[in-house]
Amino acid sequence: MRERIFSGIQPSGVIHIGNYHGAIKNWVKLIDEYECIFCVVDYHAITVQYSTEEFRGRILEAAKTLIVVGIDPERCTLFVQSRVPEHTELTWIFNAVTPVSDLKRMTQYKDKRQQSADNINTGLLTYPILMASDILLYKTNAVPVGEDQVQHLEFTRELARRFNSRFGSTFPEPKTLLGETVRIKGLDGNAKMSKSLNNYIALMEGKDEIWNKLRVAVTDPARKRKTDPGNPFICNIFSLHKLFSSDDEINTVENGCKTAGIGCIECKQILSKNMNIALSPFREKKKELDNNRDYVLDVLEEGRKFCSAIASETMKEVREKIGVIY
Ligand code: SF4
Secondary structure, three states: OOOEEEEEEOOOOOOEHHHHHHHHHHHHHHOOOOEEEEEEOHHHHHHOOOOHHHHHHHHHHHHHHHHHOOOOOOOOEEEEHHHOOHHHHHHHHHHOOOOHHHHHOOHHHHHHHHHOOOOOOHHHHHHHHHHHHHHHOOOOOEEEOOHHHHHHHHHHHHHHHHHHHHHOOOOOOOEEEOOOOOOOEOOOOOOEOOOOOOOOOEOOOOHHHHHHHHHOOOOOOOOOOOOOOOOHHHOHHHHHHHHHOOHHHHHHHHHHHHOOOOOHHHHHHHHHHHHHHHHHHHHHHHHHHHOOHHHHHHHHHHHHHHHHHHHHHHHHHHHHHHOOOO
16 A cells, blocks of 8 residues: 555645746655555635636636646645535634634744735635644545645644544544645745745746746846856756756856856756747647547546545544544
């Protein structure tokens, strides 16, 4: 029996190269080794203001993008969180065993409070409980996470321990799989790449859009003229070269930058070309899926059935353990 993995992605409207190289590429590698369940976590995405009309499209877009980049439905499970209502049922039960103080300590809650000062809803606070439910509902053995999610996974383990000690052994404590996740900075060169900060390149962006974004992306600030030598190791463009360019090109850029033998525009043009080569197969495959909506719906329905069967077994056990069966 292979160990089970669960991971999810929000349908935030765009999946960018930071999501891909920071997480999804690693998921694809895990498919052969683990029994993998991947989820479009739509309920996690409703704690911010959004358009319901756009949201419907975004759920399917996220599913299509995952399939396009290698989440192969023949070898793993892909489904949408809200289609398996046991996620929210378990969340309520976990609410009843979670101290509020544990939630208020979460770093992401503190960050989100600042970012959404005009909409501090309860969902921002209880988000880690829904995440713990996503994971524990499937008695997941391991979770591939980026460093910024390690605290949430520790919270999940603590919640499993707390539930088990009060109601009897039910949930395994999932391991953290840090894997080869990489933290990708945004085009502003400072913060993590993110949709909300508008510092991203989307996986499905076309050649011209990629170039327009790279052209104005931040580089080594000390390199004001082409004749100034630069430091590639503090330049985010160089970090992106490491993801998209060949070893020869990376060496050329590194030496050219340090000796002022190459200008930033030329450096960015090489990166733009390589990004386009890497991403164009995704765009092509996405076009095929855009014309085959029924296939995507079938994949999600198969995923829902598979996950519903496990979720229903877990909830039967949980209801018995907490005493709501009579
Ligand atoms: S040459 Fe390339 S690596 Fe060097 S500062 Fe310019 S963009 Fe960055």
